[in-house]
Amino acid sequence: MNNQIGIRMLFVVLMVVLPSAAINAAMNDDMPTAEIMFEATAPYYEPALAVVLAGIPVRWSNSTASPHSIRHDGCLTDDGPCVFQSIAVPPDNSFVIAPLPPGRYSYHCELHPVMRGILVVVESRSARGAVESLPGSDK
């Protein structure tokens, strides 16, 4: 009786641990990634002003119940370069962009124009503090 329970417990533990071990291994192979969340309420992108180091991909994750997108403001006009643009990201999905050159990139959600965010890419950690103290600065 005790043995049966023990074997059953072991089976349950293996069922739970093995898939998550595989997921952890896959994640450890990934590069470090800056994370931004979509939110259903203001400021809609969290953080709304994201300062990331050059060389790091940026991931937007959608934990809301609606699809959202990420579209660099340069895509709106004829003059600006359109640096990044996603399709509509469904709930529980994410969108990753390759590392960007240093600069300030304002962006919005094409589906909900009220959603606006700023991505600032800096060369080094020391530049990061300087940018964060000037959230309104437009480089």
Ligand SMILES: [Cu+2]
């Ligand atoms: Cu949206």
